[in-house]
Amino acid sequence: FPPAFQAFPRNPIVRDLAYDSIDFPTLEHRMKKDKKGLLSRFWG
Amino acid sequence: MPPKSKEKPKSAAAAPPPSISIEDLFTSIKRHVDKDEFEQIVKLSDQVLSVAPGDEDALRCKVAALIKCDKIDDALSVIRKVPNDFSYFKAYCLYRQNKLKEAMESLKGLDETSATMLLESQILFRMGKMDASVDIYRKLQNSKIDALEINVVAGLVSAGKSSEVKGMMDAL
The missing domain is CATH 1.25.40.10 (Tetratricopeptide repeat domain)
Structure with missing residues (x-):
């Protein structure tokens, strides 16, 4: 005692690469385009 | 409403x-x-x-x-x-729920992209179809997908083709 260490086979690891392909849509065109809006006229 | x-x-x-x-x-x-x-x-x-x-x-x-x-x-x-039409998202969710046949169904008809190929390969792996799973990774080997080698090795080893690991790693 203690018993000697032994190697044992394990299941191969698989990484969920498809998860990384879950993407958000591009949103730039849905955001405000004109940055010289009311606010920037006061504070810009 | x-x-x-x-x-x-x-x-x-x-x-x-x-x-x-x-x-x-x-x-x-x-x-x-x-x-x-x-x-x-x-x-x-x-x-x-x-x-x-x-x-x-x-x-x-x-x-x-x-x-x-x-x-x-x-x-x-x-x-x-x-x-x-959220077929890719749907296929991924079904894959996560281990509903592999339905997941595969949802992938059908989608244009082949690296995303659909990766998911298909993972579904095949879970179905135990190692050769088909690895074949898809072979097609993707020039796509510079991060960490692809992890799944390639898993697929080859599970398919009983450990001897091919070295050659495949060199190709990646």
Whole structure:
């Protein structure tokens, strides 16, 4: 005692690469385009 | 529920003006996307959808965010309620639920992209079809996909082809 260490086979690891392909849509065109809006006229 | 309209989200303009504009909401969503703050994205997408029901971008954000924070059942129930084609998301959710045949069905008909190929390969792996799974990775070996080698090795070893690992790694 203690018993000697032994190697044992394990299941191969698989990484969920498809998860990384879950993407958000591009949103730039849905955001405000004109940055010289009311606010920037006061504070810009 | 407002009457169904085939018009794009613009129909929301007829609704009483929201306290925050849709553009502002999307600006916030984008900020949270950049920081991987998925629960916030779900909340904000719901806010967009409350004034613009059926907004494609908001729905897509919501489903993607639910998936990213591991709320697979919730994502699937959103996908099933809307008419939009979210086949890739659906296939991924079904894969996560281990409904492999249905997942494969949902992938059919989609254009072949590296995303659909990766998912198909992972489904095949879980089905025990190691050779078919590895064949897909062979096709992807020039695509510079991060960490692809992990799955390639898993596939080859599980297929009893450990001797091919070295050659494949050199090719990647």
